[in-house]
Amino acid sequence: MPNWINACAAGDIDAEDLIRFDHGIQTFAIYHAPEGDFYATAGHCTHENVHLCDGLVMGHLIECPKHNGQFDYRTGEAKRAPVCVNLRTFPVKVEDGRVFIDVDA
Amino acid sequence: MGKRDYNLLGPDAQRAVQTGLAAAQWYHSDVPRREMKELMQRSDGPAIRDTILLFAAMAVFAGLGIALWPSFWAIPFWLAYGVLYGSAMDSRWHECGHGTAFKTPWMNTAVYEIASFCMIRNSATWRWSHARHHTDTVIVGRDPEIAVMRPPVFIKVIANFVGLIDAATGLTRMVYNALGKVHPEEAVYIPTQEQYKVVRVARVSVAIYGVTIGLAVLTASILPLMVIGLPRLYGAWHHVMTGLLQHGGLADNVTDHRLNSRTVYMNRVSRFIYWNMNYHVEHHMFPMVPYHALPALHAKIKHDLPAPNQSIAQGFGEMWPALRRQLANEDYFIQRALPPTAQPYRNDFHAAALGSAAK
Numbered sequence: 021m022p023n024w025i026n027a028c029a030a031g032d033i034d035a036e037d038l039i040r041f042d043h044g045i046q047t048f049a050i051y052h053a054p055e056g057d058f059y060a061t062a063g064h065c066t067h068e069n070v071h072l073c074d075g076l077v078m079g080h081l082i083e084c085p086k087h088n089g090q091f092d093y094r095t096g097e098a099k100r101a102p103v104c105v106n107l108r109t110f111p112v113k114v115e116d117g118r119v120f121i122d123v124d125a
Numbered sequence: 126m127g128k129r130d131y132n133l134l135g136p137d138a139q140r141a142v143q144t145g146l147a148a149a150q151w152y153h154s155d156v157p158r159r160e161m162k163e164l165m166q167r168s169d170g171p172a173i174r175d176t177i178l179l180f181a182a183m184a185v186f187a188g189l190g191i192a193l194w195p196s197f198w199a200i201p202f203w204l205a206y207g208v209l210y211g212s213a214m215d216s217r218w219h220e221c222g223h224g225t226a227f228k229t230p231w232m233n234t235a236v237y238e239i240a241s242f243c244m245i246r247n248s249a250t251w252r253w254s255h256a257r258h259h260t261d262t263v264i265v266g267r268d269p270e271i272a273v274m275r276p277p278v279f280i281k282v283i284a285n286f287v288g289l290i291d292a293a294t295g296l297t298r299m300v301y302n303a304l305g306k307v308h309p310e311e312a313v314y315i316p317t318q319e320q321y322k323v324v325r326v327a328r329v330s331v332a333i334y335g336v337t338i339g340l341a342v343l344t345a346s347i348l349p350l351m352v353i354g355l356p357r358l359y360g361a362w363h364h365v366m367t368g369l370l371q372h373g374g375l376a377d378n379v380t381d382h383r384l385n386s387r388t389v390y391m392n393r394v395s396r397f398i399y400w401n402m403n404y405h406v407e408h409h410m411f412p413m414v415p416y417h418a419l420p421a422l423h424a425k426i427k428h429d430l431p432a433p434n435q436s437i438a439q440g441f442g443e444m445w446p447a448l449r450r451q452l453a454n455e456d457y458f459i460q461r462a463l464p465p466t467a468q469p470y471r472n473d474f475h476a477a478a479l480g481s482a483a484k
């Protein structure tokens with residue numbers, strides 16, 4: 021059973037950028053891809069305990085602000101050392117201009 | 126704090142973990158997100174220009190050095206070639222290792238591999254050691270890249286101006302790795318699944334040095350080694366000079382790069398060789414900003430940083446006496462004043478680990 025949480029307005033995130041979203045004890049990164057789609061991943065890098073929200077989105081990659089490790093935020097796949105462990109991803113839907121995350125996925 | 130133990134498996138390493146100094150949250154100057162995004166943007170242009178210039182200059186200087194060999198007229202060309210090989214390659218190794226120099230990943234990788242080889246660094250190992258240097262900058266027992274330990278061993282520092290210690294250590298470790306072994310200290314920060322790369326890189330490097338030495342023996346000349354290998358010694362001085370300034374004489378065991386890193390204004394030639402790493406506080410605070418955007422980042426946050434040193438000479442004038450004082454008092458360090466526009470130092474975050482600051 022999905023647990024859709026209203027995270028933000030679609031307009032809150034610039035294209036090719038991300039924001040942080042906290043829900044209870046969980047923290048997420050929500051991305052606005054260049055072609056307009058939205059994605060969500062776990063907020064912290066899998067290398068060290070650093071939030072990705074200060075990182076750089078390049079196309080479909082998120083680069084971690086600490087050591088420049090990269091993930092494909094659509095799949096969570098680790099793409100560049102020092103990250104070796106994939107990032108968890110969460111389903112996203114957009115309704116009425118709002119972005120929802122299934123936080124229990 | 127007293128006697129420091131820089132061993133990555135030693136008691137200071139454990140203490141750093143227990144006290145929360147390891148993998149801590151570090152101070153950052155405030156930069157609005159939109160401005161930071163601008164600064165972080167990648168491009169290939171500046172690094173392609175600089176790389177063509179670098180390799181062309183190296184080819185010309187080495188060519189003239191070979192053409193004029195063994196006359197004395199060859200010396201200036203070898204000295205120039207040496208600085209580009211033994212020093213400019215250090216900054217190329219660094220920036221391309223971060224993946225920020227070029228926008229195109231393979232370009233970063235290609236230059237990183239060449240530069241690592243020139244610097245006698247295992248490209249697989251050093252990627253991980255440098256990540257640790259950024260996580261735990263100058264945290265004793267955690268940072269594997271501390272250039273001057275306390276108390277300073279001046280003979281080592283001076284020997285490194287001609288690469289003696291670093292090259293010897295690098296070669297010894299290269300041969301060790303080529304034999305299929307990863308040192309226990311390396312295993313601390315290199316994930317198990319990545320360790321095979323260390324051995325592979327070491328074997329390629331050893332093979333290239335083997336061929337070069339073979340050529341030198343065959344031709345009964347050191348000329349092949351003047352091109353590959355020896356410039357790591359006779360051209361090292363510039364990267365050691367600039368590298369010492371990065372953190373020398375400043376605080377250790379702190380979580381604010383304004384306390385442990387130094388920004389120094391430098392001439393254009395040194396900035397080309399060093400690829401703008403003279404903006405060192407800025408680089409550590411925001412490692413995603415490419416070298417070519419560091420002057421712009423500096424302009425944005427300098428109100429929040431200690432005043433930069435005005436030249437290499439002035440930087441040494443500040444650092445060298447502090448290093449000498451650390452001979453007698455390991456806890457001594459320089460704490461630079463912040464401008465009134467800056468956020469104050471939060472020494473309470475790391476007070477227990479700090480010794481006595483210079484006033």
Ligand code: FES
Nearest residue numbers: 065067084087089
């Ligand atoms: S913390 Fe993300 S790459 Fe190291």
